[in-house]
Amino acid sequence: MSRRGEIVTAGGGFAFDGTLVGGEQPIPVEVRISAPVPDPQWRDYYCVLYAPPYVVRRQTVRGVTPQQAKTLALRLLRGVVDGRTMIDKEGNAVDPFVELEK
Secondary structure (H helix, E strand, O other), X not given: OOOOOOOOOOOOOEEEEEEEEXXXXXXXXXXXXXXXXXXXXXXEEEEEEEEOOOEEEEEEEEEOOHHHHHHHHHHHHHHHHOOOEEEEOOOOEEOHHHHHHO
C-alpha cells in the first residue's frame, strides 16, 4: 500500500519522461499518474497527478470508482498538454488519452 501522495505507477498508473512538442519550442516534461488508490475514509478512489512544470505540486484527483479517478486524472493531463504531442526519449509519439476514447 502506498502512502497518500506517493506516485506508484505499477498496477494501472502512467509514467512518461520526454518532451512536449507543438508549441513555440519543445519542453521537457515528466508525468506521473498513480494507480487508483482506495480511500476508506472518503469511500472513494484517488490518483495522484504530477507533471512539472505544468502541475507544480502533486494534484489528487478523486473518483467514485478506480476507473473514474484514472479517467479524470487523464482528462486533467489532457488539458495541461493542450493539444501538444508527447514524444518519448526514443522519439516516439505517446498517446495516454487513447484510453479515454474507449
